[in-house]
Amino acid sequence: MDKDTTVIIGGGLQGLATAYCLLHKGEKVLLLERNEDVAREASFANAGMITPSHSTPWNSFSDIVQIFSGIGRKDSPMLLNLRYLPSMFFWGLRFLRNSSKSRFLRNSQHSYQLAKYSKQITKETRLKNGLSYDDAQNGTMKIFRDKSKLDQSIEITKKYSDSSIDMKILDQKGVVEVEPALADISDHLAGGILYPEDEIGDAYKFCKELENLIRTQGGRIHVNTEIKKILVYKNSINGLLTDRVEIRAKAIVLAAGSWSREILKQLKLNLPVRPVKGYSLTHQSGGLKNCPEIAILDESTHTAITPLGKRIRVTGVAEFTGLDDDIHIDRVDYLNNMLLSVYPKLYSQLTLAEGKAWCGFRPMSYDGLPYIGETKIKGLYVNVGQGHLGWTKAMGSASLLSDIMLGNKTAINPKPYLANRSL
Numbered sequence: 001m002d003k004d005t006t007v008i009i010g011g012g013l014q015g016l017a018t019a020y021c022l023l024h025k026g027e028k029v030l031l032l033e034r035n036e037d038v039a040r041e042a043s044f045a046n047a048g049m050i051t052p053s054h055s056t057p058w059n060s061f062s063d064i065v066q067i068f069s070g071i072g073r074k075d076s077p078m079l080l081n082l083r084y085l086p087s088m089f090f091w092g093l094r095f096l097r098n099s100s101k102s103r104f105l106r107n108s109q110h111s112y113q114l115a116k117y118s119k120q121i122t123k124e125t126r127l128k129n130g131l132s133y134d135d136a137q138n139g140t141m142k143i144f145r146d147k148s149k150l151d152q153s154i155e156i157t158k159k160y161s162d163s164s165i166d167m168k169i170l171d172q173k174g175v176v177e178v179e180p181a182l183a184d185i186s187d188h189l190a191g192g193i194l195y196p197e198d199e200i201g202d203a204y205k206f207c208k209e210l211e212n213l214i215r216t217q218g219g220r221i222h223v224n225t226e227i228k229k230i231l232v233y234k235n236s237i238n239g240l241l242t243d244r245v246e247i248r249a250k251a252i253v254l255a256a257g258s259w260s261r262e263i264l265k266q267l268k269l270n271l272p273v274r275p276v277k278g279y280s281l282t283h284q285s286g287g288l289k290n291c292p293e294i295a296i297l298d299e300s301t302h303t304a305i306t307p308l309g310k311r312i313r314v315t316g317v318a319e320f321t322g323l324d325d326d327i328h329i330d331r332v333d334y335l336n337n338m339l340l341s342v343y344p345k346l347y348s349q350l351t352l353a354e355g356k357a358w359c360g361f362r363p364m365s366y367d368g369l370p371y372i373g374e375t376k377i378k379g380l381y382v383n384v385g386q387g388h389l390g391w392t393k394a395m396g397s398a399s400l401l402s403d404i405m406l407g408n409k410t411a412i413n414p415k416p417y418l419a420n421r422s423l
């Protein structure tokens, strides 16, 4: 391997977006992925939303109450596994510390800046290359069953975005005008917020489009290649060891999502990112009546329901339970119940047994902000920790990182996300 190539570890949204942006700015890239295909982990069947409107981290006061009240309960949208608690202790303390009003607001503002920038780069990439990934640009809508929660959400969104997010506040009638399929449950709703500028799509199909662009534009992607070790000499990268060969590199970008921490541990670097397990369930909906047209988010349960072409996907659950990738049937039931509670008429037409259940791990930092940039080891960069907004922030994080690496002027201030704030 030539010493003039940047090697990217991990073929999820962050790795592919990084490879694309670097390639685009004139770099030689090689992406290494351990699975037989790209985007088979967290980037596979996520909720499919590109939502700067949802930029708050997951440590608001009400989220924390939900996490603790979920201990020992299988029907809670958020769950903390007590067995996993000791390894979470210090991370958890910092997670709690960042839930103070001032830090939460500051982190939300930084999160929003990156998400907004990222959405713009995603759009430019889509239009420039004619990408197609069951995408739709008709916005998203948050629905609320409790008026005080609706008011809180409006207030915090205005604060962190400096009132720059386009949002339409809706009463019960307005919600049903936007999404007639919600008519059956309108009596239970306090209202909603429409975010016309949000977008949706299938993240896996987006990744395959990026893969195709990278391969056809001269970048290389090797699947079935696991990185065993990053080699370091005198505090600079010296290459890396895969399950087959040793490779030299000009620079290395670690974008291995929830697995990045283990890889960095070997170098005595402590990446404060933890996996937060989520589930999705995808049903075929082609030809069925009462299908929704717009993606909705139920703020109180962190549940999303997204129409994706001829499919409908319900997504949710946040489990602090390590990297246990078993699909638990009670979680699948939970998602089906969510679908039933929102779209009863559509639900009654589905063939439940044919629904495709999936789980993935959101790589979550304690302050809700990713780690982007060079570590203490010269030539070793990271792009990790986008958490529940990893698609929303992927193109922006990658564009920012590529500018940092190439010494270009960055489009947004990189400081809040820099990797050396911890590594």
Ligand SMILES: Cc1cc2nc3c(=O)[nH]c(=O)nc-3n(C[C@H](O)[C@H](O)[C@H](O)COP(=O)(O)OP(=O)(O)OC[C@H]3O[C@@H](n4cnc5c(N)ncnc54)[C@H](O)[C@@H]3O)c2cc1C
Residues within 6 Å of the ligand: 009, 010, 011, 012, 013, 014, 015, 032, 033, 034, 035, 038, 039, 040, 041, 042, 043, 044, 045, 046, 047, 048, 049, 050, 051, 225, 226, 227, 228, 255, 256, 257, 258, 259, 260, 263, 276, 277, 278, 279, 280, 315, 316, 359, 360, 361, 362, 363, 383, 384, 385, 386, 387, 388, 389, 390, 391, 392, 393
């Ligand atoms: C249920 C759920 C719903 C979500 N919904 C949304 C949403 O609507 N909008 C949004 O913006 N975000 C959403 N997210 C978050 C988003 O999906 C993730 O943040 C994003 O996919 C993370 O991308 P990643 O590239 O960091 O990690 P991953 O996609 O996990 O990719 C990491 C890659 O690294 C590879 N790897 C690991 N170790 C090695 C090794 N040693 N050698 C080689 N390769 C390795 C893995 O195989 C994997 O392919 C959701 C996540 C979940 C779980």
